[in-house]
Amino acid sequence: MDAKNFAAVVLAFAPTILAQSVASPIAGQWDATIQIDGVATPFPLEIAGSGANVTAAFFNGDDRYSSTQGRFENGKLILNWDYYAATLEATLKDGVLEGQYAGTRRMKGPFAIRAKRAAAAKPSAVSVIVPNIDGLWEIPNKSGKGELAWRFVVQQGVQQSGTNVSATILRVDGDTGTISGGFQNGKFVLSHFDGARAHLLEITPASDGTLDILQDGKTNLTAYRPAAARAKGLPEPTDPDLHTTMKDPSQPFRFSFPDLNGRVVSNADARFHGKVLVVEITGSWCPNCHDEAPFLAEMYRKFGRQGLEIVSLSFEEADQLKDPTRLRAFVKKYGLEFPVLLCGDPDEANARLTQLVNWNTWPATLFLDRRGLVRGIHSGFPSSGSGELFRQAKEAFNVEVGRLLAEK
Numbered sequence: 001m002d003a004k005n006f007a008a009v010v011l012a013f014a015p016t017i018l019a020q021s022v023a024s025p026i027a028g029q030w031d032a033t034i035q036i037d038g039v040a041t042p043f044p045l046e047i048a049g050s051g052a053n054v055t056a057a058f059f060n061g062d063d064r065y066s067s068t069q070g071r072f073e074n075g076k077l078i079l080n081w082d083y084y085a086a087t088l089e090a091t092l093k094d095g096v097l098e099g100q101y102a103g104t105r106r107m108k109g110p111f112a113i114r115a116k117r118a119a120a121a122k123p124s125a126v127s128v129i130v131p132n133i134d135g136l137w138e139i140p141n142k143s144g145k146g147e148l149a150w151r152f153v154v155q156q157g158v159q160q161s162g163t164n165v166s167a168t169i170l171r172v173d174g175d176t177g178t179i180s181g182g183f184q185n186g187k188f189v190l191s192h193f194d195g196a197r198a199h200l201l202e203i204t205p206a207s208d209g210t211l212d213i214l215q216d217g218k219t220n221l222t223a224y225r226p227a228a229a230r231a232k233g234l235p236e237p238t239d240p241d242l243h244t245t246m247k248d249p250s251q252p253f254r255f256s257f258p259d260l261n262g263r264v265v266s267n268a269d270a271r272f273h274g275k276v277l278v279v280e281i282t283g284s285w286c287p288n289c290h291d292e293a294p295f296l297a298e299m300y301r302k303f304g305r306q307g308l309e310i311v312s313l314s315f316e317e318a319d320q321l322k323d324p325t326r327l328r329a330f331v332k333k334y335g336l337e338f339p340v341l342l343c344g345d346p347d348e349a350n351a352r353l354t355q356l357v358n359w360n361t362w363p364a365t366l367f368l369d370r371r372g373l374v375r376g377i378h379s380g381f382p383s384s385g386s387g388e389l390f391r392q393a394k395e396a397f398n399v400e401v402g403r404l405l406a407e408k
Contacts, residue, residue: 026072032115034193039217041200043193045115060194061178061384082329084195105285105317130183131205137223140234145360147172148235152223153386168385172238173361174288178385196287243379244359252372257341265339276404277368278310283346284330286362292381293334295394300338306405310338315346367400376400
């Protein structure tokens with residue numbers, strides 16, 4: 001090939017080569033931070049693809065929360081999470097992504113986002129004695145939901161790069177997600193962001209066997225081993241199976257709301273007659289409802305042919321009531337095959353479900369027998385970050401459904 005023809009080939013392929021050089025820098029692992037109320041919370045961000053076909057993922061432990069749409073063009077990154085109604089927009093310059101993240105209700109924002117290429121994990125060169133804080137703790141705390149204590153669950157392990165610790169604060173409405181990190185400068189530094197909740201914990205073991213916890217840079221908490229808490233006369237965490245009750249347990253639980261196609265679904269419908277029914281009170285804006293949704297989808301597939309029905313009563317903000325795009329994406333993400341009803345604004349929920357007493361958790365799950373009577377109510381739902389308590393919660397749901405199905 002002569003020089004003239006070679007130059008022509010180079011010029012022909014130049015736009016493609018240039019496009020690839022622009023697109024390729026975005027894919028890979030990134031170490032990111034989100035700024036909320038002056039606190040920079042670190043989190044991992046994984047990006048794949050290029051051009052008009054880019055995806056990214058947040059993480060809650062091993063659970064991925066992938067974007068539903070995305071593109072990277074002319075140095076600009078735009079990502080959407082339809083099931084959060086959230087958008088991340090950032091610009092890549094000198095190897096740094098800078099921009100903002102904004103959603104609805106819980107994380108309106110916008111919040112500043114900054115990310116650099118993730119550094120490769122290196123084996124710890126210095127031998128450091130890491131305190132063992134693994135296991136279950138309790139945090140005395142008076143919450144707006146009437147609680148007097150929370151559970152604090154720590155799972156501690158060893159990796160090549162050093163000690164890895166994950167933890168979560170389990171409240172009556174659910175947990176904070178898997179907050180992960182390691183030990184540095186005499187304390188554990190753990191962080192978490194999954195697109196719907198962000199947390200930063202600094203945990204310092206105290207000489208008296210307690211843990212001093214700084215939450216999100218501003219709230220000081222103390223964690224006790226359960227035995228030590230009882231010895232000091234400290235209150236126990238709220239039992240989620242006793243938190244909410246029915247005003248009149250002899251009356252069937254009633255509901256009548258439209259589904260996403262506008263058709264009214266009622267507890268009196270023939271499809272529910274003589275069936276065991278699980279009623280979930282939820283909202284697509286609620287992180288703990290995202291934790292529960294895949295489990296309910298699995299439970300319906302397991303027990304649906306045996307006489308179980310499930311219905312979700314979803315309360316959404318005004319803009320979603322007009323056009324429930326986020327709720328539709330929520331249903332699609334988790335593969336929900338049971339009715340999901342649009343019931344009103346979250347602030348109207350107590351006025352619309354008047355049969356419940358002390359109902360203030362998202363989610364709340366009601367177990368109805370074949371007569372339509374409520375036989376149990378479970379407040380909240382934990383994520384996998386709660387470890388054994390998460391497995392116990394799932395098993396308890398399955399046992400309750402199995403017991404009701406066995407009744408004639």
